[in-house]
Amino acid sequence: MMTVWSAAMVAGTVGCSGKPAAPAAPPPREVQVVTLAPSEVRDTGEYLGSLLSRQSVNVLPQVAGYVRRIHVRPGQKVEEGTPLIEVDAREETAALDSAQAQHNSTEVNLELARRTFARTEALYKEGLASAQELERAQAQVEAAEAASRSTAAQVTQRQVQLQFHVVRAPFSGTVGDVLVRMGDFVGATTPLTSVAQADVLEVSVAVPSERARSLKPDTQLEVLDSQGKVLLTSTLFFVAPQADPRTQLVEVKAAFRNTVGLRPSELVRARLVYSTRNALQLPALAVVRQSGQPFALVVQEKDGKTVVSRRPVKLGALGDMAYVVESGLKEGDVVAVSSLQALRDGAAVKVKPSAPGSRAEVVPTQGVAGGPGAASATGGSR
Incomplete structure (x- = not known):
């Protein structure tokens, strides 16, 4: 039985020519x-940028004294001229009252001198007063007028000095940390707080000098989030005329309206678009x-x-x-x-046929920018 079965198997694998049959080709x-x-395709470079406020100031007092009142809290938005901190002004108020009293006294003396001059002038016309008496009365009027102007200037000076005791916001913005407390003694060099305007920010980027040679004032700059998504787009308005002698980097700047809640001094991802091509x-x-x-x-x-x-x-x-x-x-x-x-x-x-719009059918349309290998912080892609 084994012999017959083996013969049948051999006969099944041998063709008419006596050669083994070729295996069937696999389907495509x-x-x-x-x-x-x-x-x-965009030639880009990604760098680390620093956000700068176009209006940012550290607030210092212009007078010395004790902090009497704090009108704001950190992070509060204020308008231009809003009181921030009040410094004790009792001494200056007393000096203003004194200057005002002196001015009132000179005003009274001026009025008396004018009346005396008027009477002397009338007597002079009737021949009852000498020219010398008339000249003396006129000189008294002029002296009283000068004294009145002097005391009025002193009153104005004291009023201006008194205004310095209320520290106000120089422009609209957001208050930073308040560095003093009630009762602290402050001087002209004591930092009180800061005010920054974040509606319009600048982003400063340092790029390699060889890449900076191709930059123009209208070069596009994009601010990215941590995932590489474009948050804001602007164009350069400043390219430094010289490189930093230590780092050989060139500073470039772009300004944009802050619509996404970014903050001054924040570090962000920035992408420069050097050129575009097909x-x-x-x-x-x-x-x-x-x-x-x-x-x-x-x-x-x-x-x-x-x-x-x-x-x-x-x-x-x-x-x-x-x-x-x-x-x-x-x-x-x-x-x-x-x-x-x-x-x-x-x-x-x-x-293989694909559904319309599937990724296998379409040609990628994204440029070089945006991918993990788009560029490094030391040079753009090519």
Whole structure:
């Protein structure tokens, strides 16, 4: 029985020619593809920026004395001229009262001198007073007027000095930390608090000098959040005319209206857009690497069959899940983006249909900026 069964098996595996039959070829593997087309690519650099307030001041008193009253609390928004802190002004108030009393006295003396001059002038016209008496009366009027002006100036001076005892906000903004307490003695160099205006901020960025050579005043700058999302966009208004001699970095600045609640002195991610251009972009999923050399599997027709051809490529910076193609591919090439590890050069494939709008059908449109490899703090991408 064993002999008959073995013979039957041999007979089943031998053809008419007496040679073993060739195994059936595997069916073509289905793959997803993208068609390459030029899209906008941005040459960018990401750096650490510092936010500066266009209006920020440390508030100091202009007089010495004890803190008598604190009108504000830290973080409070104030308008221009709002009282912040009041310094004891009892001595200055007494000096003002004294100056006012002296002024009132000189006003009385002036009025008396004017009446005396009027009577003397009338007597002089009737010949009952001498010219010398008239001149003396006129001199008394002029002296009284000078004394009145002097005391009036002293009153004004005391009034101005008294105003210094109430420290007011120089402009509208937000109050910082209040550094003094009730009863503290302060002088002209004692910091009281700070007021910062955060509606319009500046972002200051230091960039390498070789990258700064291509910057222009209208270069775009983007402020990013921790996830790389663009919060605010503005353009440069300042590029330093010289580099820092110690760091060889060039300071650049942009101003923007603060609509997202950023704060002065905050450190943020900032991205400079050096230039824009059109280039092909290859999805990161479509890249196969062998010994460090990147390849792309291009789908093409050959001998009536659809096959993949492994093609070496030169890649640029990595953007949003896509590399910039420097060379090796051309517009219109169809590249496989799935099952790459199971494909070999020349393997037959079948293009897998995708739903309209799926990522496998469309060409990436994001630029170099925004990806994890867009740029470093020491230079932009290329």
